[in-house]
Amino acid sequence: MITKDHSIAVPRPLGTAVERKRAFWSRHRREVLGGIVLLSPALLILTGLVIYPFVYAIWLSFSDKMVGTVAHFVGLKNFRYVITWPQFTAALYNTGVFTVVAVMCKFVLGMAVALVLNQQIRGRNFFRAFLLLPWVMPAFVVYLVWRWMYDPLQGLLNYAMLDLGLIQQPIAFLSTKETAMPSVIIAHVWRSFPFYAISFLAGMQTIPLELYEAAQVDGSSRWQQFRYITLPSLYHIIGVVVLLTTIWTANAFEPIYLLTGGGPSDATTVYTMLVYVMGMVNLRLGEAAAVSVLFLPLLIGLVLVVTGLLQRRNDNA
């Protein structure tokens, strides 16, 4: 190429500074960088609120951290200590029983109530709103009321049963080994089942009525309609609700703390009670973190079982 001054313009060889800059800011790179910039707030939040506390809790479990002191690495010492702690096995067993039984009861009760409230009954809207009452009340209030109802000296249940002649002696519902856990589960189910009922009810209202009409024409029974239309249609809602509440129930602290304090003996001691006593009462955060970390496989196991069951059902469908 000849320029105005008749000199020959030599094309700039590739690799000069300008070219390199252009190559660096290629479209692909710009997109990648833009993506990183857009993702960074979410990543920062995730790191700060989820990953850091999680990793820190694991680090604590390997340390001798007490409140206000500098943590030192102690290896598996905390794990050895808590595994051989007399209440640990009981806590493991009780957490499993409490979670599985409570989730099952909440599911059945929630489904039953949702089915009733999905019918054309008088005052349906009132009952739907009323249903939420246990769920919206503060847990503290709910469990203290239940505690009073169960009380053998001044409680409503014993008064009523004694008056009706159903029992001769008051029953200490929360204080015998046989009745303590069922009593705690009943109170917890009462407080928590509305979440199931409302979620299932919301799902039921999205099921087309034509499906039921067609089933009726084909002569299917109520049970068959429930089994082959309602349940499969609620499948995804059931999955989310059961998964969430399994985690919530396994981590429940208030019902045990407020109703029994883990007693009588260790009949209702769940892992959150152990964590509370070790971390908050004895101020030994390392031991408390070790209990939490040891229970992590149980929680993950429960979640995997639930998701596995749901996945299998999904594949079959």
Added chain:
Amino acid sequence: MVHQPSGMTRRQFIATAALTSGAAAFGAFVAPALGQQPKLVYWAYQFLRSSDEARVNFAQEWAAKNKVEMQITLVPWKEFMTKITAAIQAQATPDIVESGGVELRALGQLLDVTDVYEKLEKEHGGWLGSSSLYMREPDGHVHHILYGLAGAVVIARKDLLAQAGFQKPPETWEEVLTQAKKAQQIPRVYGIGQPVSNQTDSNIWEIVMRGYGARLADEQGKKVVLGDYKREVWAFLDYFMEVWNAGVLPPGVTTWDNTMNNSTYQSGKAVFVWNAITISLWLQENNPDLLPKTAHYAFPAGPKGRVWDVGYASRSILKYTKYPDICKQFLLDSMDVKKMDQELSVSQWAPVLKSYLPFEVWNRTDYMKGLIELATKGNPEGYPDVFNDAWREQNTHTTISRLLQRLVVDKWDRDKAFAETLEVLNKIYGKYA
């Protein structure tokens, strides 16, 4: 266009601007800070309303008088450790607290207040009873200042006991059981309203056990020796099983919380409870009919002597405070004789300083008289064991109450339950050895 030079060069302009900004910043931030009052955060112990109000009112008046901004928060004992734990971890601690003196001292969180301790000792003619034992550490340092002693007394329905033919207070634990069995009127009134649960009020049973001669650890508080006291423990367990089998404990005691013995007595459903005099102060305001029927006795003795634990209430300063001298002055002024005369007349505390003994309040009622007895005759918590971190941890674990629950709830045999108790104690004491 002709450029009109201004009267200021660029350098002059920048210098002027910088000076102006500096002055503005000083005006906006620094000057108010210089004139600002010191701000103290005070976490007061919340329990008995009249006592809480007296301390809060004093703090407010003191703050106004000393030109200090005081932020006061009432914190129930049960919530204190949770809150202070979070505050320390978040590095947002209060300046002065009224709970957890021993626990926070062990964690190295408190300011040394030995000078305050010595000044008070000199000005008030000395400390009473076990007070100094709670404050003075082996190296002579002091990190918290006691303002009250407290402990359980035997609170009893003297009307029901009189009906059953008992005019004198029980001298021994055996007598308590005898009187309880005869005076109770099941199912309306039970003999002994005391928890056997996982809550700290159940530690009364450990005090009873020490009255039977058992102790948990050696003189240094390092090595568990309970295994050497099997005979004494067995004698205590015999007594407890007699109590349990006699049906004098109300149904449900194995899950009672720390309020249940109070509410059971206050509602007239127990002959005996062992509690602080808060029950009587509550009755004074809320159930005046029951108060004249109520007697207050010293703790009974076991076969090996009387053990009567005295607890404490104290103030301490967190070491992170920006105003250590002002906080120390508050601690000193809080112990003023005139102020304490008013405060102790509406509180549940026994006196800690000798200058408080002449107060008129101690002659007012029999339960206030009992507080003087408690202050002078009571022993530090855990006696004859050493009140240290290991003892405190086994205490919050309610180790002896759990031993009892293994027998009556889980139906374990004694040897198995005792072996578990020894294992737990060894694990706890082993951490602090």
